Amino acid sequence: MAETVAFWSLAVVLVGSALAVVLSKNLFHSVLWLALALTGTAGVFLLLDAEFLAAVQLLLYAGGIVTIVVFAIVVTERLVGERITQTSRRITAGAVISLALIALIVNAITRQPLATVREPLPSDLTRTIGESILTRFVLPFELLGVLMLAAMLGAVYFARPEE
Amino acid sequence: MGLQAYLILAAVIFGIGLFGVVTRRNTIGILLGIELMLNAVNINLVAFARFSGSEIGMVFTVFAICITVAEAAMGLAIVILLFRIRRTVMADHLDLLKG
Numbered sequence: 001m002a003e004t005v006a007f008w009s010l011a012v013v014l015v016g017s018a019l020a021v022v023l024s025k026n027l028f029h030s031v032l033w034l035a036l037a038l039t040g041t042a043g044v045f046l047l048l049d050a051e052f053l054a055a056v057q058l059l060l061y062a063g064g065i066v067t068i069v070v071f072a073i074v075v076t077e078r079l080v081g082e083r084i085t086q087t088s089r090r091i092t093a094g095a096v097i098s099l100a101l102i103a104l105i106v107n108a109i110t111r112q113p114l115a116t117v118r119e120p121l122p123s124d125l126t127r128t129i130g131e132s133i134l135t136r137f138v139l140p141f142e143l144l145g146v147l148m149l150a151a152m153l154g155a156v157y158f159a160r161p162e163e
Numbered sequence: 164m165g166l167q168a169y170l171i172l173a174a175v176i177f178g179i180g181l182f183g184v185v186t187r188r189n190t191i192g193i194l195l196g197i198e199l200m201l202n203a204v205n206i207n208l209v210a211f212a213r214f215s216g217s218e219i220g221m222v223f224t225v226f227a228i229c230i231t232v233a234e235a236a237m238g239l240a241i242v243i244l245l246f247r248i249r250r251t252v253m254a255d256h257l258d259l260l261k262g
Contacts, residue, residue, distance in 0.1 A: 003164060004164055007164045007168060011172050014172065014176060015172075015175055015176065015179070018175075018176050018179040018180065018199055019179055021179075021183060021195055021196070021199060022179055022180070022182050022183030022186070022187070022192075022195075022196060022199075027189060027191060027192060030192060030195055031195065034195050034198060034199070037176075037199065037202065038198075038202060041202050041205065041206060044169070044172075044206055044209075045206075045209055048169070048209050048210060048212075048213040049213060050209050050212075050213065050221055050224075052221070053209060053221055053224055053225065053228075056225060056228055057205075057228065060228055060229070060232050061198075061202070061228065061231075061232075064232055064235075065198060065231075065232060065235045068235060068236060068239055069191060069194070069195070069235070069239065071239075072191055072239040072242055072243060073191060075243055075246070076191070076242065076243065076246040076252050088186040088187055088188065089186060089188055089255075090185065090186055091186050093185070094181075094182045094185035094186040095182060097181065097182075097185060098178040098179065098181050098182040098185070099178065101177070101178050101181060102174055102175055102177075102178035105170075105174040105177070105178075106171055106174055109167055109170045109171060109174065110167065114165060114166040114167045114170070114214075115165065115166045115214040115215070116165035116166065116167075117165075117214075118213060118214055118216070119214065119215055119216025119217075120216055121213070121216055121218065122218055125218060125221070128218045129218050129221055129222055129225065132218060132219065132222050133222055133225065137222055137226075140226060141226075144226060144229050144230070147229075147230065147233055148229065148233055150233075151233035151234075151236050151237050152236070154237055154240065155236045155237060155239075155240040158237075158240035158241060158243065158244045159240050159243050159244070
């Protein structure tokens with residue numbers, strides 16, 4: 001019962017803030033709504049017993065990405081001297097495409113017999129995740145380190161001051 | 164709540180993100196839509212992992228989150244670079260590749 005209430009309130013928050021992200025006229029408000037949507041996703045992760053992922057979500061997404069986007073807005077909008085309003089185009093076509101995609105996916109989901117009961121998880125989930133990252137998935141983990149380094153170097157290179 | 168409810172919630176968020184990507188004119192707005200879509204995919208991964216009682220889907224979600232952060236950093240660096248070159252971040256005006 002408590003889970004149902006929590007799920008529906010999180011669903012309302014998530015869908016509402018996601019709609020605000022794509023419909024808000026002010027780009028800065030969009031980013032703040034995105035922060036709310038990402039925090040709501042962390043709540044969904046908690047509901048799915050993934051505490052570690054909820055923490056990662058808050059740190060990396062809600063903390064990291066929102067900060068970077070705000071920086072990008074400040075850099076690109078202030079110099080232009082325009083207000084940070086934004087417009088959308090082809091709203092009807094976009095709505096049709098999105099609704100069709102949602103209908104397609106929901107149709108496919110409802111046709112399948114899906115699990116309704118949760119299987120028991122390993123008792124110490126965070127420990128299990130850490131162990132499997134450093135044993136079975138150690139090669140992807142190392143590759144991820146290389147990717148992060150490449151992204152960092154690339155971002156620094158692109159954003160360097162003009163000579 | 165069964166797995167189905169989580170999958171439908173993720174599908175709705177994915178669709179909203181797609182709407183943002185298709186309709187926004189500002190490049191940063193498009194990137195925000197992409198973030199929403201990636202976020203919906205993460206919800207799917209965690210829900211499947213939880214209902215199958217395996218931690219592997221959550222490990223995959225950790226990787227997906229990290230790659231998304233790298234993508235956002237690169238995307239915004241490209242936006243800043245484009246702004247330097249073209250003095251605009253409106254996607255309609257970014258037609259350098261048009262012959």
